[in-house]
Amino acid sequence: MIFRLKDARNYAWFNVGGWGNTRAQVEVTYNATRTAVGPSALFTVETGRWYDLKVDVQGNWATCSIDGKQVCRTKKTGCTY
Secondary structure, rough: EEEEEOOOEEEEEEEEEEEEEEEEEEEEEEEEEEEEOOOOOOEEOOOOOOOOOOEEEEEOOOEEOOOEEEEEEEEOOOOOO
16 A cells, blocks of 8 residues: 655555565665665455555654555655655
């Protein structure tokens, strides 16, 4: 789920089921270089199941939830835009 989008080379996103479908984490892309930031959470996406994703951005902080449960909270240190 992309958030804080500036352009195709600069944005943040909540990656759910990344790293071989093993975790969820925020990643920041700055000048087309992607970096994982903050803590990750173990998470596996189940085929055919619906998930409610939420990203709450307040200032420099992003709090990410899946099905109403907070899975990560991070300061987007790589975002300068």
